[in-house]
Amino acid sequence: xxxxxxxxxxxxxxxxxxxxxxxxxxxxxxxxxxxxxxxxxxxxxxxxxxxxxxxxxxxxxxxxxxxxxxxxxxxxxxxxxxxxxxxxxxxxxxxxxxxxxxxxxxxxxxxxx
Amino acid sequence: xxxxxxxxxxxxxxxxxxxxxxxxxxxxxxxxxxxxxxxxxxxxxxxxxxxxxxxxxxxxxxxxxxxxxxxxxxxxxxxxxxxxxxxxxxxxxxxxxxxxxxxxxxxxx
Numbered sequence: 001x002x003x004x005x006x007x008x009x010x011x012x013x014x015x016x017x018x019x020x021x022x023x024x025x026x027x028x029x030x031x032x033x034x035x036x037x038x039x040x041x042x043x044x045x046x047x048x049x050x051x052x053x054x055x056x057x058x059x060x061x062x063x064x065x066x067x068x069x070x071x072x073x074x075x076x077x078x079x080x081x082x083x084x085x086x087x088x089x090x091x092x093x094x095x096x097x098x099x100x101x102x103x104x105x106x107x108x109x110x111x112x113x
Numbered sequence: 114x115x116x117x118x119x120x121x122x123x124x125x126x127x128x129x130x131x132x133x134x135x136x137x138x139x140x141x142x143x144x145x146x147x148x149x150x151x152x153x154x155x156x157x158x159x160x161x162x163x164x165x166x167x168x169x170x171x172x173x174x175x176x177x178x179x180x181x182x183x184x185x186x187x188x189x190x191x192x193x194x195x196x197x198x199x200x201x202x203x204x205x206x207x208x209x210x211x212x213x214x215x216x217x218x219x220x221x222x
Contacts, residue, residue: 004155045210055208056208056209058209090155098208100144101161107155
């Protein structure tokens with residue numbers, strides 16, 4: 001158990017809908033990272049927050065947004081969903097700002113039908 | 114665009130054999146990480162290498178960072194069924210981390 005909690009574990013929704021994925025980092029970790037994993041693209045970095053502030057952006061679509069709350073949990077919002085958004089979404093956390101030592105949650109499997 | 118190429122994509126070998134998987138890039142990284150991911154789980158960090166030419170050992174696993182910090186290899190000695198999984202390398206530089214697509218390893222008992 002990495003100590004990073006992601007909910008829900010599975011999510012099935014329809015095209016055009018909006019969903020929110022939630023992540024609670026390890027106790028004491030201030031950084032949260034979001035990744036998307038698909039079979040053809042592999043693991044893609046989306047965005048990072050540190051102590052409530054956005055710190056780094058990767059290949060995140062404009063339809064996607066995230067935030068980190070004062071209690072350090074984070075949410076990833078995906079809107080106007082398309083079939084191609086079906087993937088595993090992982091959250092990771094670290095103590096420091098942009099650390100390469102990250103602890104991953106078990107992921108949320110999103111299926112867009 | 115930075116890319117990390119991992120090879121082979123798939124590898125299926127018998128228990129007890131040795132194997133090496135590779136992670137290559139044309140870009141220089143400040144550090145490189147190896148993760149193992151099992152079905153239904155997130156990646157788990159195995160090792161970080163930061164110095165060109167660095168070699169790290171983790172029991173039967175040996176990790177090497179290339180002298181130019183552009184490539185890395187993972188060697189497993191006497192593979193066991195518990196080594197089965199997806200092995201991912203990740204390169205870090207500036208404010209970016211990029212992952213390879215992984216090598217899917219299957220050890221046959």
